Amino acid sequence: MSARFIRLGATIDGNDAALIDRVIPLVDVVEVTPDRWASFPRGQPPRIEAPALAALSSIASRRTLSVHGVGLSIASHDGWNAGYVNLLDQMFGHPLPIAWHSEHLSFSRVDGEPLGTMVEPPWTHEALDMIAGRISALQDRYGAPFLIEHVVRAFAEGEDDEMDTASFLNALRRRTGCGLLLDVYNLECDHHNFAADPMRLLDALDLAAVREIHVAGGTMHNGYKVDIHSRTVADSTLALLGRVLGQTPCVNAVVFEILKEAIPVMGLDRLANELLRLRRVLDAHA
Amino acid sequence: MRTHETLAVRQRRLLAAVKGREDDAARFAKPELALLRETLLWWRRLGITQSCRFTATLLSARGRFEAAVEAFVRDTPGADSIETQRDLFLAYAADDDDPLCAAVAVTEAALIERLQYPDAPPRAIAWPCDPGPVLAALLHGKGPVDSPNHAFTLTVGPPSGGGLEWCRESPRTTKLYDRTGDEITLDEVERIAI
Numbered sequence: 001m002s003a004r005f006i007r008l009g010a011t012i013d014g015n016d017a018a019l020i021d022r023v024i025p026l027v028d029v030v031e032v033t034p035d036r037w038a039s040f041p042r043g044q045p046p047r048i049e050a051p052a053l054a055a056l057s058s059i060a061s062r063r064t065l066s067v068h069g070v071g072l073s074i075a076s077h078d079g080w081n082a083g084y085v086n087l088l089d090q091m092f093g094h095p096l097p098i099a100w101h102s103e104h105l106s107f108s109r110v111d112g113e114p115l116g117t118m119v120e121p122p123w124t125h126e127a128l129d130m131i132a133g134r135i136s137a138l139q140d141r142y143g144a145p146f147l148i149e150h151v152v153r154a155f156a157e158g159e160d161d162e163m164d165t166a167s168f169l170n171a172l173r174r175r176t177g178c179g180l181l182l183d184v185y186n187l188e189c190d191h192h193n194f195a196a197d198p199m200r201l202l203d204a205l206d207l208a209a210v211r212e213i214h215v216a217g218g219t220m221h222n223g224y225k226v227d228i229h230s231r232t233v234a235d236s237t238l239a240l241l242g243r244v245l246g247q248t249p250c251v252n253a254v255v256f257e258i259l260k261e262a263i264p265v266m267g268l269d270r271l272a273n274e275l276l277r278l279r280r281v282l283d284a285h286a
Numbered sequence: 287m288r289t290h291e292t293l294a295v296r297q298r299r300l301l302a303a304v305k306g307r308e309d310d311a312a313r314f315a316k317p318e319l320a321l322l323r324e325t326l327l328w329w330r331r332l333g334i335t336q337s338c339r340f341t342a343t344l345l346s347a348r349g350r351f352e353a354a355v356e357a358f359v360r361d362t363p364g365a366d367s368i369e370t371q372r373d374l375f376l377a378y379a380a381d382d383d384d385p386l387c388a389a390v391a392v393t394e395a396a397l398i399e400r401l402q403y404p405d406a407p408p409r410a411i412a413w414p415c416d417p418g419p420v421l422a423a424l425l426h427g428k429g430p431v432d433s434p435n436h437a438f439t440l441t442v443g444p445p446s447g448g449g450l451e452w453c454r455e456s457p458r459t460t461k462l463y464d465r466t467g468d469e470i471t472l473d474e475v476e477r478i479a480i
Contacts, residue, residue: 040367071366077293083366110301114364116326119300126293154322160296193321221328224321228328261332 009255067101102147149181166204179211230262337372347429
Protein backbone atom coordinates (compact mmCIF):
# COMPACT_ATOMS: atom_id res chain seq x y z
CA MET A 1 0.00 0.00 0.00
CA SER A 2 1.52 3.30 -1.04
CA ALA A 3 1.78 6.19 1.39
CA ARG A 4 -0.69 8.95 0.78
CA PHE A 5 0.39 12.51 0.21
CA ILE A 6 -1.53 15.18 2.07
CA ARG A 7 -0.97 18.63 0.66
CA LEU A 8 -0.23 21.51 2.98
CA GLY A 9 -1.95 24.79 2.21
CA ALA A 10 -2.25 28.30 3.56
CA THR A 11 -4.56 31.18 2.97
CA ILE A 12 -3.23 34.23 1.19
CA ASP A 13 -5.70 37.06 1.50
CA GLY A 14 -4.78 39.78 -0.92
CA ASN A 15 -2.04 40.75 -3.33
CA ASP A 16 0.84 41.01 -0.85
CA ALA A 17 4.11 40.20 -2.62
CA ALA A 18 6.13 39.68 0.56
CA LEU A 19 3.54 37.27 1.94
CA ILE A 20 3.21 35.41 -1.35
CA ASP A 21 6.98 35.01 -1.74
CA ARG A 22 7.36 33.76 1.79
CA VAL A 23 4.45 31.32 1.81
CA ILE A 24 4.63 29.72 -1.61
CA PRO A 25 7.89 27.77 -1.12
CA LEU A 26 6.41 26.25 2.04
CA VAL A 27 3.06 25.01 0.74
CA ASP A 28 1.47 22.90 -1.98
CA VAL A 29 -1.89 24.69 -2.00
CA VAL A 30 -2.72 28.37 -1.83
CA GLU A 31 -6.26 29.13 -0.77
CA VAL A 32 -7.71 32.51 -1.63
CA THR A 33 -10.91 34.27 -0.66
CA PRO A 34 -12.32 36.27 -3.58
CA ASP A 35 -13.65 39.08 -1.39
CA ARG A 36 -10.15 39.68 -0.06
CA TRP A 37 -8.76 40.09 -3.57
CA ALA A 38 -11.58 42.28 -4.83
CA SER A 39 -11.85 46.01 -5.17
CA PHE A 40 -15.00 47.79 -4.10
CA PRO A 41 -15.19 50.97 -6.18
CA ARG A 42 -17.85 53.40 -5.05
CA GLY A 43 -21.18 52.89 -6.70
CA GLN A 44 -20.02 49.87 -8.67
CA PRO A 45 -20.15 46.15 -8.05
CA PRO A 46 -17.02 44.58 -6.58
CA ARG A 47 -14.49 43.27 -9.04
CA ILE A 48 -11.07 41.72 -9.16
CA GLU A 49 -8.74 44.11 -10.92
CA ALA A 50 -6.22 43.06 -13.55
CA PRO A 51 -3.15 43.20 -11.23
CA ALA A 52 -4.88 40.93 -8.73
CA LEU A 53 -5.87 38.49 -11.46
CA ALA A 54 -2.28 38.50 -12.72
CA ALA A 55 -0.99 37.75 -9.23
CA LEU A 56 -3.50 34.92 -8.87
CA SER A 57 -2.42 33.53 -12.24
CA SER A 58 1.19 33.66 -11.08
CA ILE A 59 0.32 31.80 -7.88
CA ALA A 60 -1.63 29.20 -9.83
CA SER A 61 1.36 28.63 -12.11
CA ARG A 62 3.42 27.65 -9.09
CA ARG A 63 0.99 25.98 -6.71
CA THR A 64 -2.45 24.40 -6.62
CA LEU A 65 -5.01 27.17 -6.28
CA SER A 66 -8.23 26.72 -4.34
CA VAL A 67 -10.95 29.27 -3.67
CA HIS A 68 -12.60 29.53 -0.27
CA GLY A 69 -15.61 31.78 -0.05
CA VAL A 70 -16.96 33.74 2.87
CA GLY A 71 -19.41 35.90 0.96
CA LEU A 72 -21.81 33.59 -0.85
CA SER A 73 -24.35 33.33 1.95
CA ILE A 74 -25.61 30.07 0.55
CA ALA A 75 -28.21 29.67 3.31
CA SER A 76 -29.95 33.03 2.98
CA HIS A 77 -33.67 32.51 2.59
CA ASP A 78 -33.86 35.08 -0.19
CA GLY A 79 -31.04 33.84 -2.42
CA TRP A 80 -27.29 33.86 -2.51
CA ASN A 81 -25.13 36.95 -2.77
CA ALA A 82 -25.05 37.82 -6.46
CA GLY A 83 -22.10 40.17 -5.98
CA TYR A 84 -19.99 37.33 -4.68
CA VAL A 85 -21.06 35.07 -7.54
CA ASN A 86 -19.89 37.78 -9.93
CA LEU A 87 -16.44 37.55 -8.36
CA LEU A 88 -16.46 33.78 -8.79
CA ASP A 89 -17.55 34.24 -12.41
CA GLN A 90 -14.61 36.56 -12.94
CA MET A 91 -12.10 34.15 -11.41
CA PHE A 92 -13.37 31.05 -13.20
CA GLY A 93 -13.79 33.01 -16.42
CA HIS A 94 -10.34 34.65 -16.39
CA PRO A 95 -9.66 31.67 -16.55
CA LEU A 96 -7.80 30.67 -13.42
CA PRO A 97 -7.01 26.96 -12.93
CA ILE A 98 -9.02 26.60 -9.73
CA ALA A 99 -8.61 23.06 -8.45
CA TRP A 100 -11.67 23.24 -6.21
CA HIS A 101 -13.77 25.82 -4.41
CA SER A 102 -15.59 25.84 -1.12
CA GLU A 103 -18.04 27.85 0.93
CA HIS A 104 -19.41 27.97 4.44
CA LEU A 105 -22.72 26.36 5.29
CA SER A 106 -24.18 29.58 6.61
CA PHE A 107 -25.98 32.79 5.89
CA SER A 108 -24.40 36.20 6.32
CA ARG A 109 -27.14 38.28 4.66
CA VAL A 110 -30.85 38.61 5.27
CA ASP A 111 -33.03 40.28 2.65
CA GLY A 112 -29.84 41.65 1.13
CA GLU A 113 -28.62 43.19 4.38
CA PRO A 114 -25.25 42.00 5.67
CA LEU A 115 -25.55 40.31 9.04
CA GLY A 116 -21.90 40.93 9.78
CA THR A 117 -21.08 37.36 10.65
CA MET A 118 -21.82 33.83 9.46
CA VAL A 119 -24.62 31.86 11.11
CA GLU A 120 -25.61 28.29 10.46
CA PRO A 121 -29.16 27.64 9.25
CA PRO A 122 -31.41 25.43 11.33
CA TRP A 123 -31.04 21.83 10.27
CA THR A 124 -34.45 21.58 8.65
CA HIS A 125 -35.76 19.96 5.48
CA GLU A 126 -36.62 23.40 4.11
CA ALA A 127 -33.00 24.52 4.50
CA LEU A 128 -31.70 21.22 3.13
CA ASP A 129 -33.79 21.46 -0.04
CA MET A 130 -32.79 25.07 -0.62
CA ILE A 131 -29.06 24.63 -0.04
CA ALA A 132 -28.81 21.38 -1.99
CA GLY A 133 -30.36 23.16 -4.96
CA ARG A 134 -27.81 25.95 -4.72
CA ILE A 135 -24.85 23.57 -4.42
CA SER A 136 -26.04 21.76 -7.54
CA ALA A 137 -26.35 25.11 -9.32
CA LEU A 138 -22.78 26.04 -8.34
CA GLN A 139 -21.45 22.74 -9.57
CA ASP A 140 -23.29 23.13 -12.88
CA ARG A 141 -22.13 26.72 -13.25
CA TYR A 142 -18.40 26.14 -12.73
CA GLY A 143 -17.82 22.45 -13.33
CA ALA A 144 -15.24 22.36 -10.54
CA PRO A 145 -15.31 20.28 -7.36
CA PHE A 146 -17.20 22.05 -4.60
CA LEU A 147 -16.80 21.56 -0.85
CA ILE A 148 -19.12 22.73 1.91
CA GLU A 149 -17.75 23.68 5.35
CA HIS A 150 -19.56 23.68 8.68
CA VAL A 151 -19.15 26.98 10.56
CA VAL A 152 -18.63 27.50 14.25
CA ARG A 153 -22.08 27.14 15.71
CA ALA A 154 -23.86 30.27 16.82
CA PHE A 155 -26.57 28.24 18.52
CA ALA A 156 -26.62 24.86 20.16
CA GLU A 157 -28.49 22.15 18.32
CA GLY A 158 -32.02 22.39 19.57
CA GLU A 159 -35.71 22.40 18.98
CA ASP A 160 -35.44 24.36 15.75
CA ASP A 161 -33.56 21.46 14.19
CA GLU A 162 -35.19 18.49 12.48
CA MET A 163 -31.93 16.55 12.23
CA ASP A 164 -28.41 16.78 13.61
CA THR A 165 -25.38 18.38 11.99
CA ALA A 166 -23.92 15.15 10.63
CA SER A 167 -27.25 14.08 9.12
CA PHE A 168 -27.60 17.46 7.41
CA LEU A 169 -24.07 17.38 5.97
CA ASN A 170 -24.42 13.74 4.88
CA ALA A 171 -27.70 14.54 3.15
CA LEU A 172 -26.12 17.44 1.27
CA ARG A 173 -23.33 15.14 0.20
CA ARG A 174 -25.73 12.42 -0.97
CA ARG A 175 -27.98 14.79 -2.89
CA THR A 176 -25.31 16.83 -4.64
CA GLY A 177 -22.09 14.82 -4.65
CA CYS A 178 -20.25 17.74 -3.09
CA GLY A 179 -17.26 17.18 -0.84
CA LEU A 180 -16.91 18.20 2.78
CA LEU A 181 -14.46 20.64 4.29
CA LEU A 182 -13.87 19.79 7.92
CA ASP A 183 -12.55 22.53 10.19
CA VAL A 184 -11.03 20.99 13.30
CA TYR A 185 -10.71 24.35 15.02
CA ASN A 186 -14.43 24.93 14.49
CA LEU A 187 -15.07 21.57 16.14
CA GLU A 188 -13.01 22.70 19.10
CA CYS A 189 -14.98 25.94 19.35
CA ASP A 190 -18.27 24.03 19.30
CA HIS A 191 -16.96 21.65 21.94
CA HIS A 192 -15.91 24.51 24.21
CA ASN A 193 -18.93 26.74 23.63
CA PHE A 194 -21.74 24.19 23.49
CA ALA A 195 -20.22 20.95 24.77
CA ALA A 196 -20.70 19.50 21.29
CA ASP A 197 -18.66 16.31 21.22
CA PRO A 198 -16.48 16.34 18.08
CA MET A 199 -16.15 12.56 18.20
CA ARG A 200 -19.91 12.17 18.07
CA LEU A 201 -20.02 14.27 14.90
CA LEU A 202 -17.06 12.45 13.38
CA ASP A 203 -18.59 9.06 14.14
CA ALA A 204 -21.78 10.03 12.32
CA LEU A 205 -20.25 11.95 9.43
CA ASP A 206 -19.43 10.42 6.05
CA LEU A 207 -15.71 10.99 6.47
CA ALA A 208 -14.90 9.52 3.06
CA ALA A 209 -16.42 12.72 1.69
CA VAL A 210 -13.90 14.96 3.46
CA ARG A 211 -11.55 16.43 0.85
CA GLU A 212 -10.02 19.28 2.84
CA ILE A 213 -9.33 20.09 6.47
CA HIS A 214 -8.87 23.55 7.98
CA VAL A 215 -6.72 24.30 10.98
CA ALA A 216 -6.44 27.65 12.71
CA GLY A 217 -5.84 29.33 16.01
CA GLY A 218 -8.19 31.77 17.64
CA THR A 219 -8.82 33.38 20.92
CA MET A 220 -11.16 33.46 23.90
CA HIS A 221 -13.71 36.18 24.49
CA ASN A 222 -15.99 36.36 27.51
CA GLY A 223 -15.50 32.66 28.08
CA TYR A 224 -16.25 31.69 24.49
CA LYS A 225 -13.77 30.30 22.00
CA VAL A 226 -14.19 32.45 18.92
CA ASP A 227 -13.42 31.65 15.31
CA ILE A 228 -10.87 34.34 14.60
CA HIS A 229 -7.86 33.10 12.67
CA SER A 230 -5.33 35.17 14.48
CA ARG A 231 -3.00 32.69 16.19
CA THR A 232 -0.85 29.66 15.58
CA VAL A 233 -2.48 26.26 15.94
CA ALA A 234 -2.90 25.01 19.50
CA ASP A 235 -1.53 21.61 20.45
CA SER A 236 -5.07 20.47 21.23
CA THR A 237 -6.12 21.34 17.67
CA LEU A 238 -3.18 19.41 16.26
CA ALA A 239 -4.12 16.41 18.40
CA LEU A 240 -7.64 16.53 17.01
CA LEU A 241 -6.22 16.92 13.50
CA GLY A 242 -4.22 13.75 14.03
CA ARG A 243 -7.32 11.82 15.01
CA VAL A 244 -9.26 13.19 12.05
CA LEU A 245 -6.51 12.38 9.56
CA GLY A 246 -6.65 8.79 10.69
CA GLN A 247 -10.33 8.65 9.69
CA THR A 248 -10.36 10.66 6.46
CA PRO A 249 -8.83 8.53 3.70
CA CYS A 250 -9.67 10.89 0.84
CA VAL A 251 -8.45 14.19 2.25
CA ASN A 252 -6.39 16.14 -0.29
CA ALA A 253 -5.16 19.08 1.73
CA VAL A 254 -4.84 20.56 5.17
CA VAL A 255 -4.97 24.34 5.02
CA PHE A 256 -3.79 26.75 7.71
CA GLU A 257 -6.14 29.70 7.89
CA ILE A 258 -4.64 32.99 8.95
CA LEU A 259 -6.37 36.34 8.95
CA LYS A 260 -4.67 39.00 6.86
CA GLU A 261 -4.94 41.46 9.71
CA ALA A 262 -3.12 39.05 12.04
CA ILE A 263 -0.03 38.63 9.88
CA PRO A 264 1.68 41.88 10.94
CA VAL A 265 1.26 40.76 14.54
CA MET A 266 2.32 37.16 13.96
CA GLY A 267 5.16 38.08 11.62
CA LEU A 268 6.27 36.24 8.49
CA ASP A 269 8.98 34.28 10.32
CA ARG A 270 6.49 32.86 12.79
CA LEU A 271 4.07 32.10 10.00
CA ALA A 272 6.81 30.24 8.14
CA ASN A 273 7.72 28.27 11.26
CA GLU A 274 4.08 27.34 11.75
CA LEU A 275 3.86 25.99 8.22
CA LEU A 276 7.02 23.94 8.77
CA ARG A 277 5.51 22.56 11.97
CA LEU A 278 2.28 21.63 10.17
CA ARG A 279 4.28 19.98 7.40
CA ARG A 280 5.94 17.73 9.97
CA VAL A 281 2.53 16.77 11.36
CA LEU A 282 1.24 15.86 7.89
CA ASP A 283 4.37 13.89 7.07
CA ALA A 284 3.83 11.87 10.21
CA HIS A 285 0.37 10.89 8.95
CA ALA A 286 1.38 10.13 5.38
CA MET B 287 -46.05 19.20 17.76
CA ARG B 288 -43.91 22.29 17.45
CA THR B 289 -44.42 24.32 14.29
CA HIS B 290 -41.11 25.48 12.89
CA GLU B 291 -40.64 29.02 11.73
CA THR B 292 -39.82 29.40 8.10
CA LEU B 293 -36.24 30.28 7.26
CA ALA B 294 -37.36 33.75 6.26
CA VAL B 295 -39.06 34.49 9.57
CA ARG B 296 -36.21 33.07 11.63
CA GLN B 297 -33.52 34.93 9.71
CA ARG B 298 -35.36 38.25 9.87
CA ARG B 299 -35.91 37.94 13.60
CA LEU B 300 -32.29 36.99 14.14
CA LEU B 301 -31.08 39.96 12.11
CA ALA B 302 -33.20 42.35 14.18
CA ALA B 303 -32.05 40.81 17.45
CA VAL B 304 -28.36 40.75 16.55
CA LYS B 305 -28.36 44.33 15.34
CA GLY B 306 -30.14 45.49 18.48
CA ARG B 307 -33.22 46.77 16.68
CA GLU B 308 -35.80 45.05 18.82
CA ASP B 309 -35.86 43.31 22.10
CA ASP B 310 -36.09 39.83 20.67
CA ALA B 311 -33.38 38.34 22.82
CA ALA B 312 -35.81 36.04 24.57
CA ARG B 313 -36.48 34.32 21.26
CA PHE B 314 -32.85 33.30 21.03
CA ALA B 315 -30.90 31.95 23.97
CA LYS B 316 -29.32 34.98 25.58
CA PRO B 317 -25.70 33.83 25.99
CA GLU B 318 -25.63 32.68 22.38
CA LEU B 319 -27.13 35.88 21.06
CA ALA B 320 -24.64 37.84 23.15
CA LEU B 321 -21.77 35.93 21.59
CA LEU B 322 -23.12 36.48 18.11
CA ARG B 323 -23.60 40.18 18.76
CA GLU B 324 -20.18 40.53 20.29
CA THR B 325 -18.60 38.74 17.33
CA LEU B 326 -20.38 41.07 14.94
CA LEU B 327 -19.35 44.15 16.92
CA TRP B 328 -15.75 42.92 17.23
CA TRP B 329 -15.42 42.67 13.47
CA ARG B 330 -17.05 46.05 12.96
CA ARG B 331 -14.79 47.70 15.51
CA LEU B 332 -11.70 46.13 13.95
CA GLY B 333 -12.64 47.23 10.45
CA ILE B 334 -13.58 50.74 11.49
CA THR B 335 -10.48 51.18 13.63
CA GLN B 336 -8.30 50.22 10.68
CA SER B 337 -10.16 52.08 7.96
CA CYS B 338 -11.35 55.25 9.75
CA ARG B 339 -8.33 55.98 11.90
CA PHE B 340 -8.90 59.68 12.59
CA THR B 341 -12.56 59.34 13.47
CA ALA B 342 -12.07 56.14 15.46
CA THR B 343 -9.18 57.69 17.38
CA LEU B 344 -11.20 60.76 18.26
CA LEU B 345 -14.25 58.75 19.30
CA SER B 346 -12.04 56.47 21.40
CA ALA B 347 -10.39 59.43 23.06
CA ARG B 348 -13.84 60.69 24.00
CA GLY B 349 -14.89 57.28 25.31
CA ARG B 350 -17.58 56.95 22.70
CA PHE B 351 -16.18 54.57 20.12
CA GLU B 352 -17.90 51.38 21.22
CA ALA B 353 -21.26 53.10 21.61
CA ALA B 354 -20.86 54.76 18.21
CA VAL B 355 -20.17 51.42 16.52
CA GLU B 356 -23.18 49.85 18.24
CA ALA B 357 -25.40 52.68 17.06
CA PHE B 358 -23.95 52.42 13.55
CA VAL B 359 -24.71 48.69 13.42
CA ARG B 360 -28.23 49.28 14.70
CA ASP B 361 -29.08 52.18 12.41
CA THR B 362 -27.47 51.26 9.10
CA PRO B 363 -27.60 48.23 6.83
CA GLY B 364 -23.87 47.64 7.04
CA ALA B 365 -21.71 46.51 4.17
CA ASP B 366 -20.01 43.53 2.63
CA SER B 367 -16.63 45.21 2.31
CA ILE B 368 -14.34 47.19 4.59
CA GLU B 369 -14.30 49.98 2.01
CA THR B 370 -18.07 50.34 1.85
CA GLN B 371 -18.35 50.02 5.60
CA ARG B 372 -15.75 52.78 5.97
CA ASP B 373 -17.71 55.12 3.72
CA LEU B 374 -20.96 54.34 5.53
CA PHE B 375 -19.42 54.85 8.96
CA LEU B 376 -17.86 58.18 8.03
CA ALA B 377 -21.17 59.34 6.58
CA TYR B 378 -22.88 58.23 9.79
CA ALA B 379 -20.33 60.00 11.99
CA ALA B 380 -20.67 63.15 9.90
CA ASP B 381 -24.06 63.60 11.60
CA ASP B 382 -22.57 63.26 15.08
CA ASP B 383 -23.88 65.68 17.67
CA ASP B 384 -20.30 66.59 18.57
CA PRO B 385 -19.28 69.13 15.93
CA LEU B 386 -15.62 68.17 16.15
CA CYS B 387 -16.38 64.48 15.57
CA ALA B 388 -18.56 65.45 12.64
CA ALA B 389 -15.85 67.67 11.17
CA VAL B 390 -13.19 64.99 11.54
CA ALA B 391 -15.43 62.39 9.89
CA VAL B 392 -16.21 64.67 6.94
CA THR B 393 -12.55 65.57 6.62
CA GLU B 394 -11.45 61.94 6.72
CA ALA B 395 -13.98 61.02 4.04
CA ALA B 396 -12.72 63.88 1.87
CA LEU B 397 -9.09 62.83 2.37
CA ILE B 398 -9.86 59.27 1.36
CA GLU B 399 -11.77 60.51 -1.67
CA ARG B 400 -8.85 62.73 -2.63
CA LEU B 401 -6.36 59.90 -2.31
CA GLN B 402 -8.50 57.55 -4.35
CA TYR B 403 -9.57 60.11 -6.93
CA PRO B 404 -6.88 62.78 -7.32
CA ASP B 405 -9.12 64.74 -9.69
CA ALA B 406 -11.93 65.02 -7.16
CA PRO B 407 -12.99 68.63 -6.62
CA PRO B 408 -11.73 70.44 -3.52
CA ARG B 409 -13.88 70.03 -0.43
CA ALA B 410 -14.39 72.93 1.96
CA ILE B 411 -15.30 71.72 5.43
CA ALA B 412 -16.50 73.77 8.38
CA TRP B 413 -14.58 73.19 11.61
CA PRO B 414 -15.46 74.38 15.12
CA CYS B 415 -11.80 74.90 16.07
CA ASP B 416 -8.32 75.06 14.60
CA PRO B 417 -7.84 71.83 12.60
CA GLY B 418 -4.05 71.95 12.90
CA PRO B 419 -3.52 70.63 16.44
CA VAL B 420 -6.42 68.21 16.08
CA LEU B 421 -5.14 66.60 12.89
CA ALA B 422 -1.58 66.57 14.18
CA ALA B 423 -2.69 64.67 17.27
CA LEU B 424 -4.83 62.25 15.29
CA LEU B 425 -1.98 61.60 12.87
CA HIS B 426 -0.03 60.35 15.88
CA GLY B 427 -2.92 58.24 17.12
CA LYS B 428 -3.72 60.54 20.00
CA GLY B 429 -6.84 62.34 21.01
CA PRO B 430 -6.61 66.11 20.58
CA VAL B 431 -6.29 68.52 23.44
CA ASP B 432 -9.10 71.01 23.74
CA SER B 433 -8.64 74.05 21.59
CA PRO B 434 -10.62 77.28 21.65
CA ASN B 435 -13.80 77.32 19.65
CA HIS B 436 -13.55 79.39 16.55
CA ALA B 437 -14.99 78.88 13.09
CA PHE B 438 -12.48 77.55 10.59
CA THR B 439 -12.79 76.34 7.04
CA LEU B 440 -10.54 73.48 6.01
CA THR B 441 -10.09 72.73 2.33
CA VAL B 442 -9.03 69.28 1.22
CA GLY B 443 -7.13 69.19 -2.05
CA PRO B 444 -7.00 72.89 -2.88
CA PRO B 445 -6.25 73.61 -6.53
CA SER B 446 -3.06 75.41 -5.52
CA GLY B 447 -1.43 72.32 -4.03
CA GLY B 448 -1.73 68.70 -3.06
CA GLY B 449 -2.29 69.09 0.65
CA LEU B 450 -4.66 70.68 3.05
CA GLU B 451 -5.13 74.23 4.04
CA TRP B 452 -7.35 75.89 6.55
CA CYS B 453 -8.41 79.37 7.33
CA ARG B 454 -9.86 81.01 10.38
CA GLU B 455 -12.69 83.39 9.89
CA SER B 456 -11.44 86.76 11.06
CA PRO B 457 -13.40 88.38 13.87
CA ARG B 458 -12.82 91.71 12.17
CA THR B 459 -14.38 90.87 8.86
CA THR B 460 -16.81 88.36 7.59
CA LYS B 461 -15.26 87.90 4.15
CA LEU B 462 -11.54 87.80 4.79
CA TYR B 463 -9.77 84.81 6.15
CA ASP B 464 -6.63 84.49 8.20
CA ARG B 465 -4.70 81.63 6.68
CA THR B 466 -3.17 79.56 9.45
CA GLY B 467 -1.61 76.48 8.02
CA ASP B 468 -1.10 73.69 5.56
CA GLU B 469 1.44 71.73 7.55
CA ILE B 470 -0.09 68.34 6.88
CA THR B 471 0.40 66.80 3.47
CA LEU B 472 -1.64 64.16 1.77
CA ASP B 473 1.43 61.92 1.84
CA GLU B 474 1.32 61.95 5.61
CA VAL B 475 -2.35 61.21 5.62
CA GLU B 476 -1.91 58.36 3.18
CA ARG B 477 0.83 56.84 5.28
CA ILE B 478 -1.38 56.83 8.35
CA ALA B 479 -4.93 56.64 7.16
CA ILE B 480 -4.97 54.31 4.18
